[in-house]
Amino acid sequence: MTDLHIRPARLDELATVESLLIEVSEWLASRGIDQWQFPPHRDRITTALRRGEVFLAEVDGRPVATLQVDDHADPEFWTPEDEPGDALYVHRMAVTRKFSGAGIGGTLLDWASARAVEEGKAWLRLDAWKNNPGLHQYYQDQGFRMIRLIDLPHRGSGALFQRPSSLFRE
Template identity: 70%
Template sequence: MKDLLIRPGRVDELGTVEALLQGASTWLASRGIDQWQYPPHRARIVTALEQGVCFLVFEDGEPIATIQVDDFADPEFWKPDDDPGAALYVHRMATSRSAAGRGVGGKLLDWATDRAAEQGKQWLRLDAWKDNEGLHRYYEGAGFTLLRIVDLPHRRSGALFQRPSKRGTDINR
C-alpha cells in the first residue's frame, strides 16, 4: 500500500465526505445490509469539519476514506460507569471501494488509537450497527472487545466496542 495522507477535512470538502459515505451505503445495500440506508447527517458532518475532527484520507492525491475521531461519547450508549472521558470515539468511518481490501480501515483505526494515546486517553471506542455481525467480526479482528449491545428501539447502532489506546498492552476494566 502506498503512503496515505490523513488530514482534517475542510468544510468545502463536505461533498467528498458525503460521497465516501454514500459509496459505503450503496455497497452495504448491495450485500443486503441495511446499515446507513439514509442520507448522511449533513449538519453533523459540517460541524465535525468545522471542529477539525472529520478527516479525509488521500492516496496519490485522491480521497479514499473518511473517519471522524473526537471525544463525543453518545450518552445513550456510554454511561458514567464507562468513564466516557477516558476515550476517543470513532464515528462514520468509510473506505472507497477502490481502496477496499487493502487494509486502509485497519491503518485508520491504528492512527486513531495512536491519536487517543497522544491525548492521554485510555481507550479508542466506537458504536457499530447492532445487527451487522460481519462488522462486529472486523472490529474484533482489529483488537476491539465487544463490551455490550445497547438495544434502543429508535437506534440501529448500539454494539459498543473498545480497544486500549496503547497498542500491545492489555488493560482490564
C-alpha cells in the same frame, strides 16, 4: 499497503466526505445490510468539519477514506461507569470500495489510537450497527472487544466496542 496520507478535511470538502459515505451505504444496501440507509447527517458532519474532527485519507492526492474522531461519548450508549472522558470515539469511517481490503481501515484505526495516546486517553471506542456481524468481526480482528449490545428501538446502532489506545501498530 499503499502510502496513505491522513489529514483534516476542510469545510469545502463536505461533498467529498458525503460521497464516500454514500458509496459505502450503497454497497451495504447491495449486500442486504440496512446500515447507513439514510442521507448522511449533513448538519452533524458540517459541525464536525468546523471542529476539525473529520479526516480524509488520501492516496496519491485522491481521497479514499474518511472518519471522524472526537471525544463525544453518546450518552445513550456510554454510561458514567464507562468513564466516557477516558476515550476518543470513531464515527462514520468509510473506505472507498476501490481500496477495500487494502488495510486502510486498520491504518485509520491505528492512527486514531495514536491520537488517543497523544491526548492521554486510555481507550479508542466506537459503536457499530447491531445486526452486522461481519463488521463486528472486523473490529474484533482489529483488537476491539465488544463491551455490550444495546437495543434501542429508535436506533440501528448499539454494538459497543473498545480497545486500549496503546494497541496500535507503528
